[in-house]
Amino acid sequence: MRALEVGHVPELIICDEAALPTLEGIGDHLSTATVVTADEATRKAATGLGVALPIVALFPKPPLVDxxxxxxxxxxxxxxxxxxxxxxxxxxxxxxxxxxxxxxxxxxxxxxxxxxxxxxxxxxxxxxxxxxxxxxxxxxxxxxxxxxxxxxxxxxxxxxxxxxxxxxxxxxxxxxxxxxxxxxxxxxxxxxxxxxxxxxxxxxxxxxxxxxxxxxxxxxxxxx
Ligand SMILES: C[S@@+](CC[C@H](N)C(=O)[O-])C[C@H]1O[C@@H](n2cnc3c(N)ncnc32)[C@H](O)[C@@H]1O
Missing domain, CATH: 3.40.1280.10 (SPOUT methyltransferase, trefoil knot domain)
Known part of the structure; x- marks a missing residue:
């Protein structure tokens, strides 16, 4: 959410099917992202965390500044x-x-x-x-x-x-x-x-x- 809040645009979103309506509420800047639904095990594997987050997003790494x-x-x-x-x-x-x-x-x-x-x-x-x-x-x-x-x-x-x-x-x-x-x-x-x-x-x-x-x-x- 923090990345979204400051204007970063995700490339890929992996989410629980039940979380799809939440994405619709987030807004337009998700429109370029590929959205796929995935089960708990896949979402867990994507982050390496012990819990399966309902929404996982992949963002391009922001460039360093001078x-x-x-x-x-x-x-x-x-x-x-x-x-x-x-x-x-x-x-x-x-x-x-x-x-x-x-x-x-x-x-x-x-x-x-x-x-x-x-x-x-x-x-x-x-x-x-x-x-x-x-x-x-x-x-x-x-x-x-x-x-x-x-x-x-x-x-x-x-x-x-x-x-x-x-x-x-x-x-x-x-x-x-x-x-x-x-x-x-x-x-x-x-x-x-x-x-x-x-x-x-x-x-x-x-x-x-x-x-x-x-x-x-x-x-x-x-x-x-
Ligand atoms: C583990 S300390 C390094 C210890 C090292 N033996 C030294 O004398 O600086 C890592 C960094 O934390 C900061 N630091 C740790 N304890 C501090 C203290 N009591 N006062 C100010 N800076 C501290 C310093 O910037 C330090 O370079």
Missing amino acids: HSELIARNDRIIILSQVDNPTNVGAIVRSAAAFGFTGLVLDGESSDPFARRALRVAMGTTFQLDIARTGDAEELFATLRSAGFDSYAMTPASDAVDLSGVKAGRRVALVLGSERDGLSDDWMRLAGHRVRIPMAAGVDSLNVAAAAAVACYGLTRRNG
Whole structure:
């Protein structure tokens, strides 16, 4: 439904015969899709989920956008470096959508947000975001700076600034790193601000998706 709501057009719809009237209610933009009815086992096999959904739709994968265009038209952006687990990428997308971050920029080593697992975890919110990929971090941060963005490199390091003290501006880029090594020194330098979410003593770090949710919420509240 989320993909439909933001104007994506399905190629194929597989549905339970009893759900056909629901499709008629959805409207004109389904007119180009091939519609087939299928039994429970087929609908289950189509998604790989444990339950047979009454309606399953196949959409063309949306194209990535150019990162400069993404920066021009979004005020809140999440940037991922080496986040290579699709479950984490999906959970980050879901938090981004929930807290009003509308752009996602991936480096060359982060997972595809349209991978099946990532899409499922994101509950389809992936279709709401502008998504770009670039391998040139220097150029990416230079473009963000000249567009008036404050970039916050999230790190559990104890000498980083506590998130609760951050007064974010109108244009915000939140930068998150890999589950293994975190953000490299280069990425921290390029982002400029280093920000931490305080944790209990003896805890090394949060999962990257949990950190993204807390940081998105923290920066959203402060921006009113
Ligand atoms: C599992 S952590 C990486 C741990 C790595 N040892 C480090 O020092 O960054 C994955 C990512 O989540 C974010 N993160 C995790 N815990 C955080 C915290 N307490 N404060 C801010 N960011 C955090 C950072 O962006 C980090 O790169």
